Amino acid sequence: MSFLSTTWLMFTTYLGATARSKRMIICMLLVLTVPLAALLPPAHVEAEKAVYMIGLFYLLQVVAPIVGLIASAGVLSDEVENRTITYVFTRPVPRAALLLGRYLCVLVLVSALMAIAAISVSSVAPTRSATPALADGQASRLLLAAILGGASYSLLLAGLSVFFKRAMVIGIFYLVAMEVFLALVPGSAQKMSIQYYLRGIYTNLGAVENQWLRDGPEMLAGTEFSTPTELVVRLMLFLAFLFGVSVWGLRRRQFVLTS
Amino acid sequence: MSVIVQARELGRWYGEVVGLNDLSVDISPGITGLIGPNGAGKSTFMKMLVGELRPSRGTVQVLGHDPFANRELYSQLGFCPQQDALYDHMSGHEFVAFCMRMAGFRKREAQERAEEALRRVDLTDVMHRRCGGYSKGMRQRTRLAQSIAHAPKLLIADEPLTGLDPVARLHTLELFRELAAAGTSILLSSHVLHEVQSLTEAIVLIHRGRLLAQGTVPDIRKLLSRIPRRVILRAREPRRLAEAALALDHVDSLSFTLDGEGLAIETRDLEGLCRWLPAKASELRAGIRSLESSDASLEAVFDYLVD
Amino acid sequence: MKASTHTDVYRPFVGELKSHPRRALVLARAGIRVSFKRKLPALILFSPLAIACIVMCFRVHFMFTLAEQVSGTPNGPEAAMMVTQIQALLGDVVQNIFQFVQQSSWFVLIVMAWYGSGQIAEDQRVGANLLYFSRPLSRLEYLGGKFLTVFWFGFLAMVLPCLLICMVATFASPEWSFLKEEWDAILNSILFGVLWVSTIAIFVLAISSLTSRKTYALVGSAGIVFGTRALSQLLSGLMDDARPSILNLFQNMERVGEVLFDVTLIRGRAISVEASLAVIVLIWVVSLYVVTERIRRMEVVA
Numbered sequence: 123m124s125f126l127s128t129t130w131l132m133f134t135t136y137l138g139a140t141a142r143s144k145r146m147i148i149c150m151l152l153v154l155t156v157p158l159a160a161l162l163p164p165a166h167v168e169a170e171k172a173v174y175m176i177g178l179f180y181l182l183q184v185v186a187p188i189v190g191l192i193a194s195a196g197v198l199s200d201e202v203e204n205r206t207i208t209y210v211f212t213r214p215v216p217r218a219a220l221l222l223g224r225y226l227c228v229l230v231l232v233s234a235l236m237a238i239a240a241i242s243v244s245s246v247a248p249t250r251s252a253t254p255a256l257a258d259g260q261a262s263r264l265l266l267a268a269i270l271g272g273a274s275y276s277l278l279l280a281g282l283s284v285f286f287k288r289a290m291v292i293g294i295f296y297l298v299a300m301e302v303f304l305a306l307v308p309g310s311a312q313k314m315s316i317q318y319y320l321r322g323i324y325t326n327l328g329a330v331e332n333q334w335l336r337d338g339p340e341m342l343a344g345t346e347f348s349t350p351t352e353l354v355v356r357l358m359l360f361l362a363f364l365f366g367v368s369v370w371g372l373r374r375r376q377f378v379l380t381s
Numbered sequence: 382m383s384v385i386v387q388a389r390e391l392g393r394w395y396g397e398v399v400g401l402n403d404l405s406v407d408i409s410p411g412i413t414g415l416i417g418p419n420g421a422g423k424s425t426f427m428k429m430l431v432g433e434l435r436p437s438r439g440t441v442q443v444l445g446h447d448p449f450a451n452r453e454l455y456s457q458l459g460f461c462p463q464q465d466a467l468y469d470h471m472s473g474h475e476f477v478a479f480c481m482r483m484a485g486f487r488k489r490e491a492q493e494r495a496e497e498a499l500r501r502v503d504l505t506d507v508m509h510r511r512c513g514g515y516s517k518g519m520r521q522r523t524r525l526a527q528s529i530a531h532a533p534k535l536l537i538a539d540e541p542l543t544g545l546d547p548v549a550r551l552h553t554l555e556l557f558r559e560l561a562a563a564g565t566s567i568l569l570s571s572h573v574l575h576e577v578q579s580l581t582e583a584i585v586l587i588h589r590g591r592l593l594a595q596g597t598v599p600d601i602r603k604l605l606s607r608i609p610r611r612v613i614l615r616a617r618e619p620r621r622l623a624e625a626a627l628a629l630d631h632v633d634s635l636s637f638t639l640d641g642e643g644l645a646i647e648t649r650d651l652e653g654l655c656r657w658l659p660a661k662a663s664e665l666r667a668g669i670r671s672l673e674s675s676d677a678s679l680e681a682v683f684d685y686l687v688d
Numbered sequence: 689m690k691a692s693t694h695t696d697v698y699r700p701f702v703g704e705l706k707s708h709p710r711r712a713l714v715l716a717r718a719g720i721r722v723s724f725k726r727k728l729p730a731l732i733l734f735s736p737l738a739i740a741c742i743v744m745c746f747r748v749h750f751m752f753t754l755a756e757q758v759s760g761t762p763n764g765p766e767a768a769m770m771v772t773q774i775q776a777l778l779g780d781v782v783q784n785i786f787q788f789v790q791q792s793s794w795f796v797l798i799v800m801a802w803y804g805s806g807q808i809a810e811d812q813r814v815g816a817n818l819l820y821f822s823r824p825l826s827r828l829e830y831l832g833g834k835f836l837t838v839f840w841f842g843f844l845a846m847v848l849p850c851l852l853i854c855m856v857a858t859f860a861s862p863e864w865s866f867l868k869e870e871w872d873a874i875l876n877s878i879l880f881g882v883l884w885v886s887t888i889a890i891f892v893l894a895i896s897s898l899t900s901r902k903t904y905a906l907v908g909s910a911g912i913v914f915g916t917r918a919l920s921q922l923l924s925g926l927m928d929d930a931r932p933s934i935l936n937l938f939q940n941m942e943r944v945g946e947v948l949f950d951v952t953l954i955r956g957r958a959i960s961v962e963a964s965l966a967v968i969v970l971i972w973v974v975s976l977y978v979v980t981e982r983i984r985r986m987e988v989v990a
Contacts, residue, residue, distance in 0.1 A: 159919060162926070163926045179925070294910055
């Protein structure tokens with residue numbers, strides 16, 4: 123079976139099942155808390171600040187990693203744990219297509235959820251605030267960062283499931299150790315975390331008057347961000363590299379399944 | 382092709398546990414039974430044959446191919462795994478059709494093949510129900526259906542009769558015969574000798590990860606007949622019987638039980654002993670109370686062969 | 689036609705049914721033994737806590753040694769002042785215990801989540817509940833057994849180190865003064881540790897009962913605590929108001945601890961101790977409801 127047709131088969135077969143799965147419902151509930159959080163600030167809080175803080179400290183830092191972690195379990199981990207991977211690995215399908223098809227399915231769903239979260243927070247917060255104006259490009263940057271965040275975390279954690287049996291556990295440790303801890307350590311070490319790129323893409327808005335948007339993230343990160351385009355390109359390259367490594371791993375991987 | 386499976390010094394370790402050790406075997410076309418008790422290494426061997434595992438040492442060739450992640454081989458291979466795993470959210474028909482799509486068939490043909498395969502395993506009535514609601518036997522038959530639907534050259538079935546009721550078991554054995562008649566080679570594992578015996582003469586015996594014997598059922602039977610059988614009898618006067626039994630050629634050893642009333646006799650001719658015993662006991666007024674023979678199960682055979 | 693009764697068919701039971709009084713303990717012991725079979729996770733999870741405990745013990749010991757030096761050696765006011773400053777830096781025993789609790793809270797949560805998430809989830813996945821409830825084992829005993837298993841790991845991770853610190857203080861203090869004068873600190877440490885650990889234990893069990901996979905329960909437990917903490921910090925920052933910190937489980941625990949130990953870690957905390965206690969009680973009630981309801985369903989299935 124050709125690479126493309128296998129990818130398409132995997133994508134179409136798993137899209138419906140994943141969308142209806144319990145784990146996606148949990149992800150949806152989690153995403154729902156984002157617009158709810160946007161309803162909470164009192165009217166005197168500027169919409170710009172509310173969207174900035176909810177977007178950065180909740181959507182990108184908490185929701186995106188957790189949604190990525192939960193959703194990516196469907197790419198390989200569940201199948202290995204359920205021991206149904208045998209049926210796929212003993213068929214004449216390219217393993218890379220299997221990974222790509224399933225990852226694309228998760229990517230579509232996670233991106234949709236992240237987009238809903240980003241759009242809803244950008245829409246709800248101004249309705250609650252006395253100063254409803256958002257900074258130029260703030261909503262679109264948040265949207266881009268959220269989608270990229272969801273895509274990056276889900277691919278990273280799907281990649282982990284290629285190499286580790288308990289990928290979710292490793293994923294949690296990764297999130298705590300790298301994304302929470304490393305992203306707060308001043309200096310260039312934080313460039314190793316996805317958070318650095320997401321913060322940079324979201325907050326580096328150019329000529330913006332609001333001090334939160336201008337200085338906040340860089341003060342927090344303790345380092346200067348590159349331009350958003352450069353950050354997007356770097357993140358995409360990282361994702362491509364990660365996918366390549368995952369495919370390489372999957373082609374060599376043998377899953378020891380106990381009966 | 383004269384040999385469908387060729388293994389040379391095959392070994393596989395799970396950490397410190399030896400799954401398979403130094404196995405060299407050639408398997409010819411037709412039906413072959415892979416026999417061994419639980420934990421013998423049958424599943425490990427089969428997983429290596431379907432390329433799910435790589436050997437830790439040695440080589441294996443299936444239909445002339447190295448099986449690990451070999452797509453060319455997979456289109457000629459059907460595998461019915463032992464583990465009770467199915468896509469529970471799919472119906473039986475969807476599941477088998479999906480497997481056929483992965484095997485490279487177009488949608489319509491995949492569905493037709495799935496329907497036909499499910500009919501052959503007698504699941505037509507329930508094929509549109511979710512697999513999650515299937516009984517153990519139905520699940521087993523669904524696994525079998527996905528392994529035969531694409532008409533493979535070689536079918537590898539890991540304990541395919543486990544969990545089936547007697548009727549389904551007969552039905553499945555009949556199906557294997559049909560497949561073999563149609564030219565499909567079958568390698569199936571079991572720990573029950575007579576189950577496989579009704580299907581094939583060709584047997585491969587594995588125990589503790591090693592090859593014990595390979596041949597036909599008569600060969601194995603001959604091997605069985607050479608095993609000394611242990612008979613324990615309880616009598617009023619066991620010592621008199623022991624004295625008389627010493628004169629028999631086929632008796633290898635004699636021993637008394639701790640209570641002094643039991644006599645354990647190891648014989649190479651159980652039937653001869655049984656013919657001799659009643660008359661002798663009567664003559665000696667030994668007063669036999671009970672007589673029991675140790676089992677001739679496969680496990681006992683394996684133990685004997687290993688020792 | 690009247691059906692024959694069981695007594696007609698079976699030999700009626702005339703003896704006395706002996707009940708095993710400590711079934712929950714048996715279950716807990718088995719759970720602990722199984723959990724400890726894998727050495728590497730235990731080593732990784734407990735090492736940071738052991739290191740933190742040892743450091744705290746040394747601090748406490750050093751504190752009392754310094755106190756003795758101040759009273760014993762007349763080295764002049766500068767030396768005494770320096771020693772007093774170092775003492776102030778080291779804090780008192782209670783502060784050290786509290787500091788340990790604060791620093792180790794995430795690790796304790798992870799330890800308990802690691803060992804606790806599979807307790808009910810794995811039973812559901814492999815159908816072990818069928819075995820358990822076919823024995824004379826009540827729901828309460830089952831819950832008790834599971835609770836004690838998780839509690840034990842929390843005890844090892846939090847209560848035991850606190851007791852060790854107290855023990856070091858007792859032996860290091862001149863003429864057992866710590867034991868004589870601050871015995872209530874030992875009791876409070878135990879009480880606080882037990883409250884902390886039991887709350888996390890029941891919470892983890894509730895999450896575990898909702899899933900059939902250990903990993904999901906682990907993600908759920910850590911995710912809920914982490915998520916509510918992040919949300920509370922976010923809302924506090926947005927509203928310039930510390931009241932949303934009531935959403936943060938650890939903050940509530942600390943608030944109760946402050947009252948228990950009579951110390952102030954954060955001046956002008958926005959949440960009252962009553963509110964914190966109410967949150968903890970709410971967690972208990974909700975978790976108990978969830979876990980008992982799920983166990984009831986497991987028994988019905990059996």
